[in-house]
Amino acid sequence: MNRVKSTDIIIHAQASELFDYLARPANHVSVDGSNTVRQVLIGPDRLYPGAKFRMKMYMVVPYTITNTVVTFAENSEIAWRHSGRHVWRYQLQDLGGGDTRVTESFEWGKAPLRYLYELFGVPSRNLTSMVRTLAKLKQHFEAQG
Template identity: 30%
Template sequence: MSDDTRISVSRTIDAPAAAIFEVLTLPANHVRLDGSGFVRSAVGTDRISGTGDVFTMNMEGDHMGGEYQTDNHVTGYEKDKLLAWQTAPAGTQPPGWEWVWELTPQGPDQTEVSQTYDWSRVTDKELLSQNLFPLVSRDQLEDTLAKVAELVA
């Protein structure tokens, strides 16, 4: 699915949902999964354990003038089924874009994994005027799913 404010990609991965969820909930894994090339490392190694958690990532990209950090505020968490977070420059409140992972078992050893990049809640006119969205492409999201499949294989 794709429209003017979100991109969604899906892939069936040969692994149980629990194994994929374990990979996704450890921020230290995200550098290995990132298809955009922006993620450099996690700050701390705590596993995401529920809605309200915040995890920080070291990032790099021309859109932010080089190196920067993000705080990722967990907005959705259902063990082995759903993980979602809103991203913000470190020390600020999220301006409205969200990453959503949905896991749907397709049997004991296969899972349909969907990732959605959604910026429909961004209302800051100055931010929107910079034409940053989408910052991550459909191809980069599909690359992320391929990396998830490789990591859990």
């Protein structure tokens, strides 16, 4: 079974600008569509392959999560996972004319709790949050123009 939810949006911005923004954990708070990301606690200003960063989160109760970058292809793809082993991924496709298709994915196929995620509707809720995240990202970049 393919355990991936993804959504995409076209944003009028260069892939390099979008990638740089997404590679900076401090920016995640402002575009988080789930309203669970609160702040960076530990980590680099800009991510790189294998980088670790800890975020302060809130979902019913406050908690922290440490993420590890598992994919890093400058200006085209970045992904990270935490101990739950699900992956958050952004893929960027330069469409020309200053437009970029941004695809955000949530992959839970290797997560030990994958069946519980499905039982409690986590993938569907995450898809809704990703749609909101990409809308916020689009607004951030296109409002500047």
